[in-house]
Amino acid sequence: MLDLKFIVENVDAVKEGARKKRMKVDIDKIVELDTERKSLMKETDEIRAKQNIVSKEMPSKKGAEKEKIMEEMKKLKETLKIKEQEVTDLEESLDELVLAVPNPCLPDVPDGMDDQDNKIVKTWGSPTKFNFEPRDHVALGKNLDLIDIEKGAQVSGARFYYIKNDLVWLELALIQFALQKITAKGFKPVFPPTLVKEHAMIGTGFFPADKNEIYSVNKDEDNLYLIGTSEVPLCMLHYDEILDEKKLPIRYVGFSQCWRREAGSYGKDTQGIIRVHQFDKIEMFSFCHPQHSIEEHKLIVSLEEEIIQGLKLPYQLVNVCGGDLGAPAAQKFDIEVWIPTQGKYRELTSCSNTTEFQARRSKIRYKNEAGKKEYIHTLNGTGIAMARMFVAILENYQTEDGSVTIPEVLRPFMGGKEKIAST
Numbered sequence: 001m002l003d004l005k006f007i008v009e010n011v012d013a014v015k016e017g018a019r020k021k022r023m024k025v026d027i028d029k030i031v032e033l034d035t036e037r038k039s040l041m042k043e044t045d046e047i048r049a050k051q052n053i054v055s056k057e058m059p060s061k062k063g064a065e066k067e068k069i070m071e072e073m074k075k076l077k078e079t080l081k082i083k084e085q086e087v088t089d090l091e092e093s094l095d096e097l098v099l100a101v102p103n104p105c106l107p108d109v110p111d112g113m114d115d116q117d118n119k120i121v122k123t124w125g126s127p128t129k130f131n132f133e134p135r136d137h138v139a140l141g142k143n144l145d146l147i148d149i150e151k152g153a154q155v156s157g158a159r160f161y162y163i164k165n166d167l168v169w170l171e172l173a174l175i176q177f178a179l180q181k182i183t184a185k186g187f188k189p190v191f192p193p194t195l196v197k198e199h200a201m202i203g204t205g206f207f208p209a210d211k212n213e214i215y216s217v218n219k220d221e222d223n224l225y226l227i228g229t230s231e232v233p234l235c236m237l238h239y240d241e242i243l244d245e246k247k248l249p250i251r252y253v254g255f256s257q258c259w260r261r262e263a264g265s266y267g268k269d270t271q272g273i274i275r276v277h278q279f280d281k282i283e284m285f286s287f288c289h290p291q292h293s294i295e296e297h298k299l300i301v302s303l304e305e306e307i308i309q310g311l312k313l314p315y316q317l318v319n320v321c322g323g324d325l326g327a328p329a330a331q332k333f334d335i336e337v338w339i340p341t342q343g344k345y346r347e348l349t350s351c352s353n354t355t356e357f358q359a360r361r362s363k364i365r366y367k368n369e370a371g372k373k374e375y376i377h378t379l380n381g382t383g384i385a386m387a388r389m390f391v392a393i394l395e396n397y398q399t400e401d402g403s404v405t406i407p408e409v410l411r412p413f414m415g416g417k418e419k420i421a422s423t
Contacts, residue, residue: 017104
């Protein structure tokens with residue numbers, strides 16, 4: 001969330017930020033309501049001042065004169081009550097509008113409509129080539145009894161699946177491999193809750209913009225939401241707290257199941273497990289000093305690259321354009337991994353700097369050396385999104401005989417096993 005004062009004093013910059021993200025927000029209405037709010041607050045202050053004057057006159061008055069003052073006090077009280085309610089109503093309308101204002105982009109974010117306008121920063125490795133016709137992950141998963149999409153759909157519906165046998169062990173190996181690298185950089189491991197209250201979704205910026213993507217549970221009873229990423233509960237670890245500046249950055253790495261409705265993806269990736277409703281994910285999260293968030297962003301991206309390079313998967317790093325950013329991020333870098341049967345790179349990880357956007361909504365601050373409380377900067381990045389990682393490994397490491405070679409770095413976590421083959 002942006003500071004209301006900042007919005008009102010920087011109208012053009014805020015409008016440009018929304019334009020660059022291709023988001024429609026009524027900044028002029030915010031300014032109009034804020035002006036009206038200030039005027040009403042001035043009126044209420046004047047009424048309270050008049051109440052004070054009249055109340056001081058009361059003890060010296062008697063008879064009809066006292067009754068007249070009492071009647072005036074009654075009218076002032078009623079008028080004040082009406083004005084205060086008008087202020088409250090205006091503030092609620094303002095809050096709703098301000099919550100919809102996106103975080104402006106950092107200067108080097110490319111201008112563009114969607115992922116077609118993202119800018120390639122670097123490439124690593126060469127696209128995998130085969131001397132045979134490669135199978136897609138759906139065929140490999142079925143032939144090797146690793147993925148059961150049919151039973152998943154039968155039990156839970158489209159975009160659900162079972163992970164089985166050696167692919168379960170591969171996930172556990174990936175978890176160990178990634179956590180060792182990430183925790184070595186000072187990220188504390190966390191298994192967070194995966195059901196959260198509404199304020200957690202609002203605080204991290206998923207509501208109101210992405211509310212249609214989130215599953216709700218027992219509406220009007222528990223009123224909880226299933227997380228689409230552990231970014232949400234990790235951010236909430238310090239909800240409404242003042243952090244010690246000397247302890248910054250504070251870094252966490254969470255592992256959780258994640259759920260997404262994929263409401264806007266009708267007709268996209270209907271086959272396989274690239275775009276699914278439930279998946280496991282390792283997520284990095286950092287609370288850092290505002291002066292160091294650019295540096296922290298580079299660190300998290302470098303960890304993402306280190307993991308994928310360790311797995312020897314060819315990829316490209318892209319600087320995400322404004323129209324593809326979403327509301328909270330001021331800048332985001334994606335890593336896209338080569339998928340042989342699609343003949344293109346597909347998103348595998350994302351890493352966002354949300355500056356103070358989430359911290360302001362979640363009331364997370366630190367106290368600087370002068371004793372002043374300032375908003376922290378928050379960042380998040382994918383360690384491993386398992387379903388998409390399965391796709392990348394199965395397709396890039398397949399062999400002509402239909403088996404899949406296990407990446408070398410994962411073998412120590414799988415008892416030295418070198419390949420997954422049909423039994």
